[in-house]
Amino acid sequence: MVQEVSHPFSSYLRSAMIPHIWCSGCGNGIVLNCFIHALEELQRDLDKLVVVSGIGCIGRTAGYANADSFHTTHGRAIAFATGVKLANPELEVVVISGDGDLFAIGGNHFIHAARRNIGVKVICANNFNYGMTGGQQGPTTPLEASTTTTPYGNIEHPFNLVHLAAAAGATYVARWTTLHVRRLTQSIKRMLQKEGFCFVEVISPCPEIFGRRNKMRTGLEMMEWFRRASSVENFSDPSKAEITSKRILVGEFVNVEKVSYERLLHEKIGQINEKKIVW
Amino acid sequence: MTKKRALLAGAHFMNGDVACAEGAIAAGCRFFAGYPITPATEIAEHLSERMPEFGGIYIQMEDEIGSMAAVIGASYAGLKAMTATSGPGFSLMQENIGLAAMTETPCVIVDIMRGGPSTGQPTLPGQQDVMQAKWGSHGDYGIIALSPSSVQEMFNLTIEAFNLSETYRVPTLLMGDEIVGHMWEKVVIPPASEIETVNRKKPHVPPDKYAPFMPDDDLVPPMACFGEGYRFHATGLTHDEHGYPKTQSSEVQSKLVRRLCEKINKNEDRIVKVEEIMLEDADIAVISYGIVARSALSAVRKARETGIKAGLLRLITLWPFPEKRVKKLARKTKAIVVPEMNCGQMVREVERAAKETPVAFLSKLGEDPHRPKEILEVMRRSA
Numbered sequence: 001m002v003q004e005v006s007h008p009f010s011s012y013l014r015s016a017m018i019p020h021i022w023c024s025g026c027g028n029g030i031v032l033n034c035f036i037h038a039l040e041e042l043q044r045d046l047d048k049l050v051v052v053s054g055i056g057c058i059g060r061t062a063g064y065a066n067a068d069s070f071h072t073t074h075g076r077a078i079a080f081a082t083g084v085k086l087a088n089p090e091l092e093v094v095v096i097s098g099d100g101d102l103f104a105i106g107g108n109h110f111i112h113a114a115r116r117n118i119g120v121k122v123i124c125a126n127n128f129n130y131g132m133t134g135g136q137q138g139p140t141t142p143l144e145a146s147t148t149t150t151p152y153g154n155i156e157h158p159f160n161l162v163h164l165a166a167a168a169g170a171t172y173v174a175r176w177t178t179l180h181v182r183r184l185t186q187s188i189k190r191m192l193q194k195e196g197f198c199f200v201e202v203i204s205p206c207p208e209i210f211g212r213r214n215k216m217r218t219g220l221e222m223m224e225w226f227r228r229a230s231s232v233e234n235f236s237d238p239s240k241a242e243i244t245s246k247r248i249l250v251g252e253f254v255n256v257e258k259v260s261y262e263r264l265l266h267e268k269i270g271q272i273n274e275k276k277i278v279w
Numbered sequence: 280m281t282k283k284r285a286l287l288a289g290a291h292f293m294n295g296d297v298a299c300a301e302g303a304i305a306a307g308c309r310f311f312a313g314y315p316i317t318p319a320t321e322i323a324e325h326l327s328e329r330m331p332e333f334g335g336i337y338i339q340m341e342d343e344i345g346s347m348a349a350v351i352g353a354s355y356a357g358l359k360a361m362t363a364t365s366g367p368g369f370s371l372m373q374e375n376i377g378l379a380a381m382t383e384t385p386c387v388i389v390d391i392m393r394g395g396p397s398t399g400q401p402t403l404p405g406q407q408d409v410m411q412a413k414w415g416s417h418g419d420y421g422i423i424a425l426s427p428s429s430v431q432e433m434f435n436l437t438i439e440a441f442n443l444s445e446t447y448r449v450p451t452l453l454m455g456d457e458i459v460g461h462m463w464e465k466v467v468i469p470p471a472s473e474i475e476t477v478n479r480k481k482p483h484v485p486p487d488k489y490a491p492f493m494p495d496d497d498l499v500p501p502m503a504c505f506g507e508g509y510r511f512h513a514t515g516l517t518h519d520e521h522g523y524p525k526t527q528s529s530e531v532q533s534k535l536v537r538r539l540c541e542k543i544n545k546n547e548d549r550i551v552k553v554e555e556i557m558l559e560d561a562d563i564a565v566i567s568y569g570i571v572a573r574s575a576l577s578a579v580r581k582a583r584e585t586g587i588k589a590g591l592l593r594l595i596t597l598w599p600f601p602e603k604r605v606k607k608l609a610r611k612t613k614a615i616v617v618p619e620m621n622c623g624q625m626v627r628e629v630e631r632a633a634k635e636t637p638v639a640f641l642s643k644l645g646e647d648p649h650r651p652k653e654i655l656e657v658m659r660r661s662a
């Protein structure tokens with residue numbers, strides 16, 4: 001008898017949206033895969049999950065997750081997610097988006113969400129460029145890298161995202177590459193169990209565009225770079241974790257307890273209604 | 280957790296911004312996100328105090344782009360949601376107003392108009408954003424915009440704006456101005472039993488049959504919210520009834536965008552509200568809206584005293600434009616006068632609908648609205 005075989009995680013994917021649009025060798029699938037593994041290991045109720053993305057290649061992730069999902073305008077995923085989380089704090093709200101989306105056009109929303117400590121969980125696929133629009137320079141493009149808009153080499157200093165997130169007030173900050181699938185999955189799990197604003201950066205290959213222009217034409221070559229350059233070090237100083245061609249420091253950088261915005265807000269609402277507060 | 284009263288039924292003396300905030304509360308708004316800007320700030324300030332009294336959410340975002348995004352998020356999470364701003368912030372909101380139109384998000388945007396362009400005149404009234412209300416975001420889409428002329432209407436029309444946005448799943452704009460926003464007048468807030476509120480229609484099929492953008496006969500799709508088990512997807516990309524991106528299909532694009540326009544235009548008769556004063560036998564009609572309409576009314580009364588058969592058509596709904604009413608009026612009047620606090624915006628729509636009937640435009644910029652005698656003067660010349 002022929003039995004229909006389906007992938008054990010197919011229930012986590014919106015099958016009508018598959019096949020995905022990503023190139024072969026792209027790291028975005030690994031990011032989605034690790035996210036799904038984390039959900040599975042935590043046995044999370046998909047009915048209470050909202051996945052939000054901005055615009056970009058990785059921004060298509062929201063559409064692939066079999067949960068409530070929203071694909072916002074470019075850069076606005078975190079601001080949208082803020083509205084969702086405040087309106088219904090029982091929902092798990094996860095933003096999965098790109099380096100350009102979250103840190104160029106959406107940078108202001110990122111730092112303010114981290115400062116407020118709103119309980120939104122952010123995963124950034126950092127591929128060092130704007131994949132979707134054909135590989136332009138972005139806020140994480142390394143110095144001297146070639147992109148379609150830095151044909152003579154990039155002269156802008158890139159953001160060190162883990163330092164930025166830590167300084168802005170995130171309660172959990174980690175960086176992994178798509179090579180570190182197990183640790184990345186554990187890290188996502190940890191973040192999903194925390195209160196407040198959490199951030200996981202995933203260094204992700206874009207061989208089709210970034211790699212091609214920077215002497216790493218395949219996903220494998222990019223992964224080899226990650227293996228050569230990365231070293232795991234937990235709770236090291238995020239300000240010293242700049243990414244260079246020779247060094248990609250990965251690990252957890254921040255893991256602290258801090259009351260979330262939504263908890264403070266609802267406590268306040270409770271107090272106001274219990275008694276008239278006299279200042 | 281609702282010890283404080285959400286609805287302050289009774290007679291009050293308040294300014295227009297506060298009346299708008301109270302109207303939102305009465306309509307069932309439980310989420311406000313905004314960013315301070317004159318002359319709309321009092322709406323935010325008032326809601327920051329009132330919302331927590333009955334479990335509503337107030338948040339000051341980092342800018343108006345974020346405010347508009349948060350409002351869409353809150354609406355999809357099931358709350359009636361609003362933001363309030365003025366010209367510069369209204370400009371920043373436009374991209375996400377387009378997202379709200381595309382994702383059919385019920386929400387209310389209040390624009391208390393001041394003089395523009397750019398930072399312009401923060402403390403003076405204007406009517407310069409009324410075309411932006413219709414065309415501000417790129418692409419074609421239907422929108423509803425209302426124009427209050429009094430503090431009472433700041434209350435009433437805010438409720439109306441929520442009801443329309445929930446009925447048609449469309450961002451609805453309340454286009455006030457600095458004077459109606461800051462002026463103090465008497466406002467009567469009726470008891471809850473006399474306030475009609477509308478809630479978005481919910482899906483009438485189970486989750487596995489639900490297509491989030493499949494319209495009913497009224498062209499409006501029922502709306503599930505996050506966390507209700509429907510597990511749906513919404514996107515600003517051109518999408519089919521399931522919410523899935525179909526960016527290469529002219530058929531899907533055409534069907535979707537035409538429906539977004541038609542669900543408003545085809546319901547013009549149900550949506551449009553105007554006030555008709557002394558128009559039955561009028562030879563000359565003033566078409567006016569907002570604070571200017573109060574001057575216009577006084578001009579019409581004065582004209583009648585001097586024997587000119589004048590009347591007033593006050594546009595309460597700006598968008599969809601009350602085209603049928605204006606056409607009908609143009610057929611039976613000899614001339615139309617349109618005073619506006621801009622360089623000529625709604626007058627273009629009036630001219631388009633009026634066809635052969637001459638239309639005189641009276642512009643005012645940078646100060647108080649037109650004086651009645653200025654409008655009267657133009658009426659005399661047109662009569």
Ligand SMILES: Cc1ncc(C[n+]2csc(CCOP(=O)(O)OP(=O)(O)O)c2C)c(N)n1
Nearest residue numbers: 055056057058074098099100101130131132
């Ligand atoms: C307001 C606006 N500006 C520009 C664009 C064009 N655009 C689409 S995706 C993108 C960059 C995405 O880069 P990133 O977030 O790094 O995602 P990636 O494609 O690399 O995964 C840009 C600039 C847009 N959609 N909207």
Ligand code: SF4
Nearest residue numbers: 022023026057131206
């Ligand atoms: S362009 Fe780059 S980021 Fe986009 S799908 Fe292809 S490999 Fe991935």
Ligand SMILES: [Mg+2]
Nearest residue numbers: 098099127129
């Ligand atoms: Mg990128």
